[in-house]
Amino acid sequence: MGEPFLIGDGMTGGYGAADILHGCTIAVEKGEIAVIVGPNGAGKSTAMKAVFGMLNLRGGAVRLNGEDITRLSPQARVRKGMGFVPQTSNIFTTMTVEENLEMGAFIREDEIADTMAQVYDLFPILKQKRHQAAGELSGGQRQQVAVGRALMTQPQVLMLDEPTAGVSPIVMDELFDRIIEVARTGISILMVEQNARQALEIADKGYVLVQGANRFTGTGAELLANPDVRRSFLGG
Ligand SMILES: Nc1ncnc2c1ncn2[C@@H]1O[C@H](COP(=O)(O)OP(=O)(O)OP(=O)(O)O)[C@@H](O)[C@H]1O
Numbered sequence: 245m246g247e248p249f250l251i252g253d254g255m256t257g258g259y260g261a262a263d264i265l266h267g268c269t270i271a272v273e274k275g276e277i278a279v280i281v282g283p284n285g286a287g288k289s290t291a292m293k294a295v296f297g298m299l300n301l302r303g304g305a306v307r308l309n310g311e312d313i314t315r316l317s318p319q320a321r322v323r324k325g326m327g328f329v330p331q332t333s334n335i336f337t338t339m340t341v342e343e344n345l346e347m348g349a350f351i352r353e354d355e356i357a358d359t360m361a362q363v364y365d366l367f368p369i370l371k372q373k374r375h376q377a378a379g380e381l382s383g384g385q386r387q388q389v390a391v392g393r394a395l396m397t398q399p400q401v402l403m404l405d406e407p408t409a410g411v412s413p414i415v416m417d418e419l420f421d422r423i424i425e426v427a428r429t430g431i432s433i434l435m436v437e438q439n440a441r442q443a444l445e446i447a448d449k450g451y452v453l454v455q456g457a458n459r460f461t462g463t464g465a466e467l468l469a470n471p472d473v474r475r476s477f478l479g480g
């Protein structure tokens with residue numbers, strides 16, 4: 245097998261003197277869904293930030309489509325086709341839904357109307373509420389705004405840090421269905437999930453991170469079937 249479409253390869257680094265990531269490797273293939281799970285504080289968000297260029301790496305590299313992008317800024321990575329929805333503060337609450345989507349398209353100089361229509365097709369409720377302040381929306385609807393905003397740059401890779409945080413099981417299922425739909429268009433999905441079991445069920449590839457290092461790696465099905473993973477990370 246060749247190189248994955250996106251790979252954070254042997255990433256080591258942190259926010260200051262102490263490293264949080266210790267040779268951590270995360271990858272996703274074209275049009276596939278890769279899921280990162282692990283306990284609170286394991287370094288899942290840190291690994292996402294590292295892949296997106298928000299962390300100085302002391303070791304390792306990030307490559308997109310074979311190109312070393314380790315030294316690129318987050319904005320330069322967006323231009324290369326990466327989109328990122330962070331775990332917190334991922335929408336502008338005082339702006340309308342539509343303004344959020346427009347802001348998402350900040351790097352584009354071409355016509356964005358078609359992409360906005362695609363986002364509204366994916367998330368019809370957002371079209372209905374397009375003139376409402378995003379801060380007035382429900383948790384699940386806000387997450388749709390955040391995902392929609394990231395889609396406005398027409399990314400090849402969409403990175404989502406806990407897209408279903410704080411939403412009900414029904415809304416979670418709904419969001420996962422939309423994420424699968426996005427992946428089927430050829431966009432790679434790299435996401436962190438607290439709902440480990442459900443996320444691994446839709447994952448082509450899964451990573452269990454513990455203390456900034458890879459503990460288990462496999463297909464979603466392999467991890468779901470692994471007794472050690474089940475006992476320690478999936479509640480039996
Ligand atoms: N901005 C920061 N500055 C310094 N340390 C940080 C910062 N962000 C996170 N950390 C530390 O890095 C470690 C990993 O945090 P991280 O947010 O990556 O974990 P996580 O796996 O995403 O956890 P959670 O499931 O709670 O979101 C923690 O010990 C945390 O305290």
Ligand SMILES: [Mg+2]
Pocket residue numbers: 288289290331405
């Ligand atoms: Mg996190």
